[in-house]
Amino acid sequence: xxxxxxxxxxxxxxxxxxxxxxxxxxxxxxxxxxxxxxxxxxxxxxxxxxxxxxxxxxxxxxxxxxxxxxxxxxxxxxxxxxxxxxxxxxxxxxxxxxxxxxxxxxxxxxxxxxxxxxxxxxxxxxx
Numbered sequence: 324x325x326x327x328x329x330x331x332x333x334x335x336x337x338x339x340x341x342x343x344x345x346x347x348x349x350x351x352x353x354x355x356x357x358x359x360x361x362x363x364x365x366x367x368x369x370x371x372x373x374x375x376x377x378x379x380x381x382x383x384x385x386x387x388x389x390x391x392x393x394x395x396x397x398x399x400x401x402x403x404x405x406x407x408x409x410x411x412x413x414x415x416x417x418x419x420x421x422x423x424x425x426x427x428x429x430x431x432x433x434x435x436x437x438x439x440x441x442x443x444x445x446x447x448x449x450x
């Protein structure tokens with residue numbers, strides 16, 4: 324799912340979502356990805372946008388293209404997985420802070436809400 328309303332460019336949204344799926348294990352090493360044309364059609368965005376996302380993912384070592392066969396998920400080492408996990412979480416939290424500030428929240432108010440979210444999540448895990 325990509326959002327044209329997001330401040331993030333569509334190619335970046337695609338990149339981050341694919342990275343998240345890879346790091347979380349939802350896209351295993353060796354998984355065949357949709358072609359650039361198929362993905363751009365599914366997401367209703369341009370082929371150029373999707374190609375840019377795939378090129379960035381390939382340059383970053385997340386995917387590899389095999390001529391005549393398709394584009395596949397590469398195996399990531401543990402350090403790369405940790406770095407990407409941190410990048411994805413950081414990006415999500417930074418966006419949440421930005422949204423809260425737009426609503427007029429102070430950093431202290433945001434911290435209090437964040438701590439409540441963490442506490443509620445920990446309580447759910449204990450159940």
